[in-house]
Amino acid sequence: MVTAAEILSVAAFGEGRHAQAFPSFGSERTGAPVVSFCRIDDFEIRTREPVMEPDAVIVQDVTLIHQVDLFSGLSKDGYVLVNTSRDFDELGFGDFFSEFRPERLVTCPATELALELLGRPLPNAALLGGFAALTGQITMTAIDKAVRDRFAGPVGERNAAAAAAAFSFVTSKEEELARASSD
């Protein structure tokens, strides 16, 4: 997750924007619940407070849903991307998101895409591809470049492929939703 936030910030930086990424200080050890933050702005980012009111939340480990208050501070206009092959109803989130905008909520099997394309359950790149598709706040080109900058050679290729696959997955889900709501 720390790596994902960092790559996202590098992608935004690559697009000429100001970006700041940082982990929930001190807890970034394997196995512990980890929160990582990324701010993207057109102006210098001076604040050092954690992101208290996120515009978007990416949940990498869906099992945290019943342990941690993941969506604290998220407005009804916020974006939610959850790494799972299930949908929000199956996760027990029945009416939790009832007042949210449905086109801003998506689940994406990022770990499965990573297993398929990387051979390892590392969903970071896929989640960033999904994030780009969901929010449009960053281009897929910038994500692709930042992923390849981070991971050299074939590992970079495979991560970039996972990001692209998640981008397509989320894009088609969004298109499906748009068709359904216009029907």
Added chain:
Amino acid sequence: MLRQIEGSRAVAETVALCRPEVVCAYPISPQTHIIEAVGAMVKAGDLTPCEFINVESEFAAMSVAIGASATGARAYTATASQGLLFMMEAVYNAAGLGLPIVMTLANRAIGAPINIWNDHSDAMAVRDSGWIQLFAETNQEAADLHVQAFRLAEELSVPVMVCMDGFILTHAVEGVDILDQSFVDSFLPPYEPRQVLDTSDPVSIGAMVGPEAFEEVRYLAHLRQLDALERIPLIAKEFAEATGRESGGLVRSYRTDDADIIIVALGSVLGTIKDAVDIRREAGERVGVVGITSFRPFPGRAVHEALSHARQVVIVEKAFSLGSGGVLSTDVAMAMQGTPLTLRTVIAGLGGRSITRRSLEKLIEAAGRDELEGLTFLDLDNGAVERERARMSATRRSGPSAENLLRDRGTVSSVKAKEEV
């Protein structure tokens, strides 16, 4: 070149540009990434000639730095928190001997209870040691300060500590313009020691000094600190002229010209404070910020000039002296003697507690209404404190307070949080 990198990486690369000849360190969070990166550069042959010494403790780290510096090598180390305390005796020795070692302090709280997060307790614990202490506001400044630190240390034969907020800066990834080698080489000439252990011209360093000269030795060290007050702004000016960046110096003011209220602070929290000040400015409040970069030596005159036109000064500190109050506040109060200024101390961000813009806005509003007491603890959970006080008075064997407070807190899940609303 401007790059989007982790603060630790920016510092490590900048330290390498300073061509240290001996780097010795013991890993401790949140300093680890800096030392790992410098170590990797030495191992890869990117930083040469340089000896990287993995020592067995922080005491050894500073002892090796002292030995290296005394033989004329440019020496660098980094630590934090308990690590700094463990090397405390050697920290005083480095200053007492006048050895220009540069050390990064990745500021972190001091236990017990054990806490790896950021505050300024470690830096404050060595404020009287004779080290120069410079506080970085951003990762750009943290990187830049290291070049200035080596220059200052070696000009004056005084060790310099660059303080950067642990995790908040060390682990933050943001844009940092890394200097180029040719500039650093021109800015920082090769180390010319004032004293050196040399078998062809033997001297003793660190002999016993009795009452006949000890006070004079200390006074000379104080004079060197006062010299640093002259040198720090000049070095920062030279740096700014060459790079176009305002890094270092003694104090920096932000929107203080017509300010009734001025907030004073050290380090990275200044960024959040500036955001809060901008918002209160929009609401019509005349408020500004003074950031102190050089905590030791303390720039009393510069602080006086920066604050004397205000009505109220609020000092926001990430450390305090138990049983007394603010540490920085004491220095500010000394600088402001004889003025009618109202001084208020706010302790905030202990052990990594987030200092939020919203809390700072409320603080500024309270200051505007003259409601701040002499000493305030920002976002203190009074209920939790009262409950523990009650447990303590109810029973003798109330147990360890730290663990009681943790139990008092509990955890929250997404679904439960929704149900509670």
